[in-house]
Amino acid sequence: MSASNHLLELNRLEAQEKLDAQKSHTERNRLGQFATPPPLASDILAFIKNNIPEKFKIRFMDPAFGTGAFYSALLNIFPKSRIESASGIEIDPHYGYRAEELWTQSPLNLRLEDFFASRLPSKNKPNLIVCNPPYVRHHHLSIKQKEKLQRLVGAAAMTRLNGLAGLYCYFLLYAHAWLEEDGYACWLVPSEFMDVNYGTEVKEYLLSKVTLLRVHRFDAINVQFDDALVSSAILWFKKSAPPLNHVVEFSFGGTLTKPEIIQSIPAIQLGKAAKWSRTALREGKDEENTSIRLGDLFEIKRGLATGANDFFILPSDEAHRLKLPEKFLIPILPSPRYLKQEVIEGDAKGNPLIDQKLLLLSCNLPESELKRLHPKLWDYYQIGLDRKINETYICSHRSPWYSQEFRSPAPFLCTYMGRHGAGKENPFRFILNYSKAVAANVYLLLYPKPSLGWYIKESPDSLKKIWEALGRISAGSLVAEGRVYGGGLHKLEPKELANASADSLLQSIPRLSSYVDSQEYDLFSNAASTVGEVRNKKKRAKRLRRQNSGATSKTK
Ligand SMILES: C[S@@+](CC[C@H](N)C(=O)[O-])C[C@H]1O[C@@H](n2cnc3c(N)ncnc32)[C@H](O)[C@@H]1O
Structure with missing residues (x-):
């Protein structure tokens, strides 16, 4: 120079x-x-x-x-x-x-x-x-x-x-x-x-x-x-x-x-x-080699978007101190940062046994009824109005502004975003939830589809096995499905997680293959919409049958 x-x-x-x-x-x-x-x-x-x-x-x-x-x-x-x-x-x-x-x-x-x-x-x-x-x-x-x-x-x-x-x-x-x-x-x-x-x-x-x-x-x-x-x-x-x-x-x-x-x-x-x-x-798997995807086994949804977590999610002591009506309080998991366990046990009532006990305030009653029937809750929502929470993007599109989406508790959850950390190869974590806690949109919720549901009903210990198998999905294939932001922050949207290979589940639980086989109807014909999709689904069905017969004979 x-x-x-x-x-x-x-x-x-x-x-x-x-x-x-x-x-x-x-x-x-x-x-x-x-x-x-x-x-x-x-x-x-x-x-x-x-x-x-x-x-x-x-x-x-x-x-x-x-x-x-x-x-x-x-x-x-x-x-x-x-x-x-x-x-x-x-x-x-x-x-x-x-x-x-x-x-x-x-x-x-x-x-x-x-x-x-x-x-x-x-x-x-x-x-x-x-x-x-x-x-x-x-x-x-x-x-x-x-x-x-x-x-x-x-x-x-x-x-x-x-x-x-x-x-x-x-x-x-x-x-x-x-x-x-x-x-x-x-x-x-x-x-x-x-x-x-x-x-x-x-x-x-x-x-x-x-x-x-x-x-x-x-x-x-x-x-x-x-x-x-x-x-x-x-x-x-x-x-x-x-x-x-x-x-x-x-x-x-x-x-x-x-x-x-x-x-x-x-x-x-x-x-x-x-x-x-x-x-x-060079990460991830070859699309053609994957016989079954998570979306074939699970309905995957983003957790609840409350509109203002710090207003609608309260520590349980605080909710009780304010005398908010019990019937509008639903246990909710803390964000992954504060969730130490990966298996959430529930007490006799299904409340999660975790350190940070939080409750989601979820009431969809119209304002006139609310004021008459639940004055304490009405007072609390007035604080929200003072804080202009009703004007935030999500709340302003809801009626009444404080109403919440409905999500039932999901037995499996996956963190929505994460980084590779010291000794942490996978930026995403799967959680097994035995409690009735719901989760906010920092999680993806995995609800078993009907045929997987059958398998779970028939095999009481299957939840744990499924969760362990989810944990065996390679970090590379999850990362490859999602997107990455500067600083190495990885995110997965429901559709992206649904696209990840579920082969690890079939490998870990060979018995599952017979259930998957019997769900061919909802896997391979129900949701196909375009000619291309039908063709692909048929191809995958064929591969899956081949693999299942291999898996079954190996376990005999
Ligand atoms: C990312 S910076 C890059 C600056 C510089 N070339 C460099 O590499 O350091 C983008 C620049 O584009 C200018 N910019 C934004 N919109 C523009 C437009 N419509 N027409 C021309 N310049 C624009 C911004 O003011 C800014 O200086």
């Missing part, structure tokens, strides 16, 4: 720090203002240098410029002779004015405006776009904004983005119109789009409109941004139609230039994969 570039970068970093400090975290969130750390920007530009032809003359562009982390790295890594032009766009003058001052001596064309309102160049379009777009979630975009962005993206990339897509998806697809044919683009984005519905159009774009060359996923444990908790990925592609039988490099962990794992995956296979992150992790 030349001495003058080094000085410029030091000035830029100092400016970045000061400018960030002048804004609150909420303000920076609104425009996704989380700058790229310099080592990461350098690594990205070093990677680009190794992956573009030597004679390629660069027309650089960063449409979310900030103070210019990538531009600075570009100047450090490429000789001046390789850079034909450079441009940037920045919406916020707070960063933009300072960036103009910083780069005044360099041949940078910086526009202080909205990327989506900026005039598209008619010639000499950029041929290298490097960008860390703002990570603004969809609920911060108004309906009007979304409509405008969808129109622009529709014209630029011939696709309509899902309404749940974050601003970074619009940036990525809209930039298609800006990039020169045969030009390259490198995007530092949240990896979430790889695994969720709103990412479908983004993945289709990457597989059909451009040649996707490399996808690198950072290990979520190593958050890339000190100040924003997102798990990040880098996309590297060329604007040209993908060749036949194209193969994409997928890497994971380490850095872009020195990843821990690198795999080549046929684009056709990516086109079929629902979740790309699984592909890069």
Whole structure:
């Protein structure tokens, strides 16, 4: 790095720090203002240098410029002779004015405006776009904004983005119109789009409109941004139609230039994969090899969303001190953090034998009746009104506002989110619940489907065995079904847990296979809706029959 570039970068970093400090975290969130750390920007530009032809003359562009982390790295890594032009766009003058001052001596064309309102160049379009777009979630975009962005993206990339897509998806697809044919683009984005519905159009774009060359996923444990908790990925592609039988490099962990794992995956296979992150992790099981899933055995639901846990869930002493009517109080489990046991025993009345005894206040009586019949409870709800709990999102959509959902106690629960910890390979825990306690939405509830219910009725000790077998589902396969956030926080939605393999249950309890066999009706024909699903279910039924006959003969 030349001495003058080094000085410029030091000035830029100092400016970045000061400018960030002048804004609150909420303000920076609104425009996704989380700058790229310099080592990461350098690594990205070093990677680009190794992956573009030597004679390629660069027309650089960063449409979310900030103070210019990538531009600075570009100047450090490429000789001046390789850079034909450079441009940037920045919406916020707070960063933009300072960036103009910083780069005044360099041949940078910086526009202080909205990327989506900026005039598209008619010639000499950029041929290298490097960008860390703002990570603004969809609920911060108004309906009007979304409509405008969808129109622009529709014209630029011939696709309509899902309404749940974050601003970074619009940036990525809209930039298609800006990039020169045969030009390259490198995007530092949240990896979430790889695994969720709103990412479908983004993945289709990457597989059909451009040649996707490399996808690198950072290990979520190593958050890339000190100040924003997102798990990040880098996309590297060329604007040209993908060749036949194209193969994409997928890497994971380490850095872009020195990843821990690198795999080549046929684009056709990516086109079929629902979740790309699984592909890069080499975790989880082969879908085809799984004969039975948890969703075949259990109805899986999220626990109760109360609307305000600290108001509707009370320590049992407190509920009794307030003389709240017994019939509206239901035992509820504390959050997993405070639940030491994994087997919850119940007393003679079914109350859970645990240290932290909590009760859910669940009353659906209309206000007029409530006031007349239960004045103490009425008084308590007045406190809720003072605290404006009736105006929270969930309560304001319920009538009366204090009413609660109904969930019966589930015999099995799984924690909804968790991290790998010291000596804790699996971020998720299964709980066996013999009590009548219900659970809030920090848990997933597993209710046995009818045929599994039969097995449980006939085999009194089966609950424990089933719970033990649930605990044997590999951490990898649960993690692969769910999603991961920055800092290594894993989450599982009911549908994702339902998709996890239940083979461990069949292996641990061979007798279960005969019950599963007899439930072929509800497993394989009842819920099938599309022709594809029917076909898949039939295939799975066949495999299961084969496996069951193997399992039965082995146990004889
Ligand atoms: C994640 S930061 C990246 C900044 C810088 N390129 C870097 O890598 O450090 C995103 C930047 O985009 C800017 N931005 C947000 N919305 C924009 C828009 N519609 N047009 C142009 N810039 C925008 C933000 O103000 C912020 O500076």
